[in-house]
Amino acid sequence: MRQIVLDTETTGLSWEKGNRIVEVGCIELIERRPTGRQFQRYFNPGREMEPGAQEVTGLSLDFLRDKPRFETVLDELLAFIAGAELIIHNASFDVGFLNYELSLAGAHYGRLEDHASVLDTLAMARERYPGQRNSLDALCKRLGVDNGHRKLHGALLDAELLAEVYLGLTAGQGDLGLAPLGEPETASRLPGAVAIPSAPRRVLRASDTELAAHEARLQKISAKAGKCLWPGPAA
Structure with a gap:
């Protein structure tokens, strides 16, 4: 600008x-x-x-x-x-x-x-x-x-x-770090700022035990409220 x-x-x-x-x-x-x-x-x-x-x-x-x-x-x-x-x-x-x-x-x-x-x-x-x-x-x-x-x-x-x-x-109103995944982050526009390379994103998936506990919780909510707005995997 x-x-x-x-x-x-x-x-x-x-x-x-x-x-x-x-x-x-x-x-x-x-x-x-x-x-x-x-x-x-x-x-x-x-x-x-x-x-x-x-x-x-x-x-x-x-x-x-x-x-x-x-x-x-x-x-x-x-x-x-x-x-x-x-x-x-x-x-x-x-x-x-x-x-x-x-x-x-x-x-x-x-x-x-x-x-x-x-x-x-x-x-x-x-x-x-x-x-x-x-x-x-x-x-x-x-x-x-x-x-x-x-x-x-x-x-x-x-x-x-x-x-x-x-x-x-306006200090701090530089780049917000919204670069697309896989591209390096651009440096902040503030004088003296340096670019910070983006690290690989870790994807953590729920275990079978966690999925079973989640499903049980949804069924409990459905039984109590009559309807669950967030259906489980079986829906």
């Missing part, structure tokens, strides 16, 4: 108020393993950063002014995520902004969901840890992911942390 861990940074909290994406960061996973392929771009939003957004990202319009506009990089981004499962924390936020950007670029782009499926790790975390804080920082602490270097929010940095958090949330 090909998955893309994705995060965005924006000029503010609401695309409905005209806020725009200023950074996209993506990490590629194949069969739950990072491939080393990444996608990261800054964008000129054509508007000022809101004070709160500038504070948490450290980005300013002065820094972003010479960066490309989102629509000029859109085809490259869509090619990178095409057909993948997107892993996003609080997906409704990022998907809302991405769909807004797609709509500004042209109706022919459709919606993000036309290009990739979406998995929300915030929903996963809330199901696993109900009633607890499930922010990215809280999950890093809970799952032992080192985020000490995260002084500011950044799309690529947050995608890297989220990749580790996702693997922690």
Whole structure:
């Protein structure tokens, strides 16, 4: 399975108020393993950063002014995520902004969901840890992911942390060992796992004494209940 861990940074909290994406960061996973392929771009939003957004990202319009506009990089981004499962924390936020950007670029782009499926790790975390804080920082602490270097929010940095958090949330969801009889078991998809060859299956058959005892038990049940739903060999 090909998955893309994705995060965005924006000029503010609401695309409905005209806020725009200023950074996209993506990490590629194949069969739950990072491939080393990444996608990261800054964008000129054509508007000022809101004070709160500038504070948490450290980005300013002065820094972003010479960066490309989102629509000029859109085809490259869509090619990178095409057909993948997107892993996003609080997906409704990022998907809302991405769909807004797609709509500004042209109706022919459709919606993000036309290009990739979406998995929300915030929903996963809330199901696993109900009633607890499930922010990215809280999950890093809970799952032992080192985020000490995260002084500011950044799309690529947050995608890297989220990749580790996702693997922690889904630890153990590898191969279930359901290979056909006679074929070697495949290795678990978890990093570091090894394949365990299947051993020959032993077939244990009941002895004559055990069969006679079983038949006597069925007859006793039939005599007491009037009918036995599991007839013996003579039936």
